[in-house]
Amino acid sequence: MTSSKAKILVTRRLPASIEARMATLFETDVNEADTALTPDDILFGLEGKDVLVSTITDRIDAGLIARLPQSVRLIAQFGNGVDNIDLDAAWSAGLTVTNTPSVLTEDTADMATALMLALPRRLLEGTQMLLQDRAWAGWSPTSMLGHRLRGKALGIVGMGRIGTAVASRARAFGLSIHYYSRKRRPPGIETPLEATYWDDLDAMLAAVDIVTLHTPLTRDTHHILSARRLASMKPGSHLVNVSRPELLDEAALIEQLEAGHLAGAALDVFENHDGINPRLLDLAQQGRVALTAHMASATLEARIEMGETVIVNIRTFMDGHQPPHRLLPETPVPRGPQA
Incomplete structure (x- = not known):
């Protein structure tokens, strides 16, 4: 049968x-x-x-x-x-x-938020210090100084389900919400988040302290953070990507990090066809980049x-x-x- x-x-x-x-x-x-x-x-x-x-x-x-x-x-x-x-x-x-x-919305938003905290507060760097240096002398007033999140501006590229969930979490940490999306979100979403809509991505990138990517990968969004746009980001800002590696020009990102234009980046996805770029690994060793193993939804x-x-x-x-x-x-x- x-x-x-x-x-x-x-x-x-x-x-x-x-x-x-x-x-x-x-x-x-x-x-x-x-x-x-x-x-x-x-x-x-x-x-x-x-x-x-x-x-x-x-x-x-x-x-x-x-x-x-x-x-x-x-x-x-x-x-x-x-x-x-x-x-x-x-x-x-x-x-x-x-x-x-x-x-995947809630779990991915949790990961993006965790990485936003990890970068300015140097969480991974502090962990590595303890693991790699057994002679750590202990606390001092000027050791491991990071930056406060409250009062900083978060720029969200793609305000869909995940982007909105990230914005909700970020508000609890005192970040102001800015976003770029193909369409403006309705007042029912914008108003509770006190979110500012930008129809010009370049202008938003120059104005915010942290950028997080949550847009789908399409023909139009491939390398939406191009070399030019990465260079136009606010000096000393941070970038988080838990979406797709093709949304940004990874080689250009590395250059901006090595040059000191960007303060740091957190990547859960990366161009790893031939293994993770050694320059990214070097930056991670320096505490400039946080790399996680494609685990945003894990x-x-x-x-x-x-x-x-x-x-x-x-x-x-x-x-x-x-x-x-x-x-x-x-x-x-x-x-x-x-x-």
Whole structure:
């Protein structure tokens, strides 16, 4: 008897409770090794499957999409970001793509806020001092002087769900809220936060003390913090990025930090195709940069909610309905035959 359950390939290990539910609901094949699969590995694992449950470590480009088995109809991304997937190619091939938005908001906002605190208060530098120098002489009036947050200006690039959550937390620390976004937020959001809207990103960058990035990665936002804009930031300011590395010109950021124009940066994401830039690691050793291991959303609660969202997307799609978190390319083109 042929099973009516959806057949899925899961490319990375997920929380045990999610894997157990998937095993109950679907015919599930999980990558037990939990390492990034090669394109050939993905294609081999997808033979006879209906759904690819992908993550950000899977490069699903046009070439791979063109070679997918015809049985595959859905790419259910475990994650909010989908810049690893060629949405245009998927759309043209008649594939549906979904993601897991919203569930990461609170955890990502917590991380961004923690890094905003860590930079001016030199938290990581103080920890390293104790770990690396056993002869620490103890407290003195001029040791490890940082800067107070209250009274500083925070500039948020992208005032969506996460940006708004960051703004709410920042107000509790006495920061004034400034933001740049494609559209101005309604008074119901602006007024409680006493937020100032800027329609000119360059002008905002020159006026604020801390900049934090929370805009999606699109064609328009790639390197939204270009070399020119990084140079135009307020001298002595700080930068936080827990979003996507492609939002800023990393090489230009390093130059501005090394030159002393920027006081510091905190990065949870970085251009690491060939390993983290050694100059960034040197700056981290100097206490000028805080580097964290892409962990802004790394809570058990978030990962379970992400998995539950993937399950909802798959079940809705397999029942013949449009999944709640379906994604479309920026400029849809005519579609090819339905898979």
